[in-house]
Amino acid sequence: MSRRPHKRKARGAEVTTVVVLRLYIAGKAPNSVQAIANLEAICQEYLKEGHKLEVVDVLEHPGRAMADGVLVTPSLAKLFPLPAANVVGNLSDRAKVLFALGLNLKTQ
């Protein structure tokens, strides 16, 4: 993914691409809790402020899961920047998550 700064917008702070993520979980079920913790750690380390994360509890909002085509939880969807990608499971496989987020370890 290219990260060119948009000149028009760049006033003051440097503009970086904001990664938009949505994590579907099932309440406080063990894998869901783990997925949140794993994802937060990854975001903290690699994305810092440059991300937006929405956590959707499918036990409370089953309709959202259906509308978004979610098959299982926990499930992480990267909505922006394109291409969209998703990872299922408790997100303990860091390389897999970084790949889906479009971040390669070598850029670090």
Added chain:
Amino acid sequence: MNPMLGLVEGSPERQAIDAGEIDAVVDYSTSKVVLLPAARRALRELAGEASIANHLLAALPAAEYQSLLPRLEPLTVKFGEVLEEQGVPVRYIYFPIDCMISLLTTAEHDRALEVGLVGYEGVVGTSLVLGAEISSVRAVVQAGGTALRMKGTSFVEAFRQCLPLQRVLLRYAHEELVQARTTAACKLFHAVEARLARRLLMTSDRLRSLEFVLTQALVAKMLGVRRATVNEAAGLLQQRRLIDYCRGKVTILDRKGLEAASCRCYATMNELQMSQ
């Protein structure tokens, strides 16, 4: 029907299920979210732990809790039941488990202001904790359920001997005091809409549910305002899609939003609880 049948063999979803990394499967044929057995078990255990007892009793060391247990008597309380009357000696101390009790300060016999709300996180009967025998509030059950009660005399004796019990209950008595003090300022300075939002959040916390029954007449009485005022405030919260309020049944639609709409008093009371 097995919802997993819909998932293709060898797909990432199936692999994650086999690896034990999945909690739930969305079954499109029934439009339901189906929890997998391990997650179901874990959630049930969590729920069980939460309802085992009252928060204050749970905070006691196991030995102290066990020594109190024979003197604690479980009972069911009903909506409207008066557990304590203002100006009358306290006979029992109550540890709510899944009920909710409102503490009222009565001005005239038909006019009262709610100065505290007690659920599983607290206790009814703090007068005894503070060394007074006469109750300073009227305690009325607002949501029926179970509670554990102990005779006043047994409690005073146990309280004198048990240091952890003193620590836990004095801390809670302080919390209750803060609730009352905050309520006084809140009633004077804050808009009814914000106060209503706070009251709904407090109810939701104590009942551990986003849905509960609360008639407007009751809320009006608790907040010390007219019913029409509550109706108006509830309408505003409803318009903002924060709650749904229909025939006394409240559903919190957007908890974060409701927190933002409530006055600062909610956070003040909560921070104190969290710091314990």
